[in-house]
Amino acid sequence: MSNNEIQVLPSLAKGNIGQQLLDSGKINTSQAEKILQLQKESGLRFGEAAIKLGLITESDIQDVLSQQFEYPYLLSGQSTVDESLVAAYSPFDSRVETLRSLRSQIILRWMENGHKSIAISSYDSDSASDLLAANLAVVFSQLGERTLFVDANLRSNSKSNLFGLKNNSGLSDLLAGRTDLSCIQKIADLRDLSVLNSGTAAPNPQELLSRDAFGQLFQQLESQFDVVIYATSKLETAMDAQFIASRTKGVLLVVQKDKTPVKGLASLKEQFNANKIEIIGCVLTESDS
Structure with missing residues (x-):
């Protein structure tokens, strides 16, 4: 981890979407740094900046939000539950x-x-x-x-x-x-x-x-x-x-x-x-x- 990463990543407070994306393995610390930089430059939300950089998808955001608000749902191919549900x-x-x-x-x-x-x-x-x-x-x-x-x-x-x-x-x-x-x-x-x-x-x-x-x-x-x-x-x-x-x-x-x-x-x-x-x-x- 670089010194720059040490300075930037503490701004990802526990419980916010950036930390949730890190904890779930959807992004790594290097990618988080790039997202934070774009967020600072553009004024976008963290998730929006991550999507703009092509590092995550909208479904990744929805998955993290569902966990954050205790509202779980399934991903395609993840379960034997029929997808017509x-x-x-x-x-x-x-x-x-x-x-x-x-x-x-x-x-x-x-x-x-x-x-x-x-x-x-x-x-x-x-x-x-x-x-x-x-x-x-x-x-x-x-x-x-x-x-x-x-x-x-x-x-x-x-x-x-x-x-x-x-x-x-x-x-x-x-x-x-x-x-x-x-x-x-x-x-x-x-x-x-x-x-x-x-x-x-x-x-x-x-x-x-x-x-x-x-x-x-x-x-x-x-x-x-x-x-x-x-x-x-x-x-x-x-x-x-x-x-x-x-x-x-x-x-x-x-x-x-x-x-x-x-x-x-x-x-x-x-x-x-x-x-x-x-x-x-x-x-x-x-x-x-």
Whole structure:
């Protein structure tokens, strides 16, 4: 290290972005000196000067900021979590800002009233509601809430792939008394997020979800987590989702633009009202057909 470096680098106070870049190995001391010199000459911020010199990228800045503010996210190729979970990989994307706004609405309109659980259901598209539910689980966990994502679609087990998990035992096995809560899996790459997979394919999903065992499990999960998000099967073809919503008492509906029938939604609303299930909100997505 040169004398010049000794004179300059102490200006990188502990906790600021320059020191964070050094500590993370994204720049070395010689590069830090060049950045500081340009910063002094141009009046740029440290990160802006580093990018202008081509020493780091915008993603490097975002990575450091996420650590500084305890807001971790993943880098491409870093995890087995599917990259379609944009909230896990691109927290500064405008789509994620929309998810955070939705999270705020759910907190204010639902969870502030003492509720912990919510069902997320689509009238006619499993994939649309699955992706929304998984991304919402990520943004709730990023808030520091102990979050559980429950794959409650016992007719399909594709959601385990979103989190890079094997769908061994899960919800169906719990309801059948074949396992215990040890089947819940913590997502090590993400903050405060756990997943309960759908489990072994069952021939009788409606019967399993209507058992008293589901009510008991529902209470257990709420006692261990701050937020429980149930991703259900679509409402168009089966009653499964309504059994789940009757427990959560609240449902977030996902509808497809120019596809989901208005008559179907009107009928669904009547059924929910009859069962005292509150429609917390409705999310409009592009058609997946």
